[in-house]
Amino acid sequence: MIRRLVGGVGELLITAGVLVLLFVAWQLWWTDVVADRRQAQIVQALVDDFGAGRASDVGGDAFPDLGQEKAFAVIRVPRFGADYARPVIEGTGRDVLALGVGHYDGSAAPGAVGNFAVAGHRTTYGRPFHDIDRLRAGDRVIVETAPTVYVYEIRSHEIVRPWQTEVIAPVPDQPGKAPTTAMITMTSCHPTYSARFRYVTHGALVKSIPRAQWRAADWMTVEGAR
Amino acid sequence: MYAALWRALPGPRWLKAVECLVLLAVVVAVLFRWVFPALAPLLPFNDNTVG
Numbered sequence: 001m002i003r004r005l006v007g008g009v010g011e012l013l014i015t016a017g018v019l020v021l022l023f024v025a026w027q028l029w030w031t032d033v034v035a036d037r038r039q040a041q042i043v044q045a046l047v048d049d050f051g052a053g054r055a056s057d058v059g060g061d062a063f064p065d066l067g068q069e070k071a072f073a074v075i076r077v078p079r080f081g082a083d084y085a086r087p088v089i090e091g092t093g094r095d096v097l098a099l100g101v102g103h104y105d106g107s108a109a110p111g112a113v114g115n116f117a118v119a120g121h122r123t124t125y126g127r128p129f130h131d132i133d134r135l136r137a138g139d140r141v142i143v144e145t146a147p148t149v150y151v152y153e154i155r156s157h158e159i160v161r162p163w164q165t166e167v168i169a170p171v172p173d174q175p176g177k178a179p180t181t182a183m184i185t186m187t188s189c190h191p192t193y194s195a196r197f198r199y200v201t202h203g204a205l206v207k208s209i210p211r212a213q214w215r216a217a218d219w220m221t222v223e224g225a226r
Numbered sequence: 227m228y229a230a231l232w233r234a235l236p237g238p239r240w241l242k243a244v245e246c247l248v249l250l251a252v253v254v255a256v257l258f259r260w261v262f263p264a265l266a267p268l269l270p271f272n273d274n275t276v277g
Binding site: 027030 | 227228254258267
């Protein structure tokens with residue numbers, strides 16, 4: 001009787017341990033599998049829409065009030081790989097960040113004067129900004145919208161605490177100051193597998209190219225010409 | 227618990243083993259597809275919300 005009871009408890013404990021290990025496998029591996037597939041589908045749909053002229057004109061001064069969770073741009077970072085492309089989606093909620101890179105509500109439109117601020121997962125859910133710490137000053141970040149392709153160049157990075165929201169101010173780190181240039185800010189968790197800090201990268205717009213004149217071969221290089 | 231399951235499964239030993247593997251696959255699929263996604267937002271270490 002006692003032996004069966006102890007054996008039963010032992011089986012329950014082993015089962016609980018296996019469940020925890022399964023959860024870790026799901027979180028660290030399976031969310032990437034699912035999100036990579038989903039995000040690639042969204043990028044493909046956006047590229048198709050852009051090509052067919054179906055998407056609303058987003059970027060520059062035209063920035064219609066997008067609904068939450070609407071994908072409106074594709075971000076490409078040659079440093080992360082020649083075929084790296086992720087959707088940019090309005091909002092930074094949990095559901096949005098599982099679908100791609102999130103655009104901070106109220107931050108500037110792509111290419112607009114101000115700060116185009118986006119957030120992405122460092123690990124899990126497709127980890128779009130896993131390699132954010134590999135970006136160097138001069139690296140190109142390309143943001144593709146329906147009418148225009150915007151080329152940004154990385155200028156600097158900083159590591160801050162999660163509550164330091166001044167990094168996404170219209171003039172980064174100077175809240176309240178009126179912007180005169182178009183900037184990009186990318187944020188992600190730091191260090192990898194922790195949410196203790198934020199890794200923040202700032203860049204500046206160097207070129208806006210109408211879609212008809214966009215030649216990927218000319219611009220899809222890791223670093224800009226210096 | 228698992229001994230009782232083994233006895234309850236029909237068929238010869240090799241079939242029981244196959245049935246166990248199928249059951250395991252079903253359990254993992256249900257966990258990955260529905261249980262873990264629902265559980266993840268409730269766990270503190272997954273709080274990636276940006277301030």
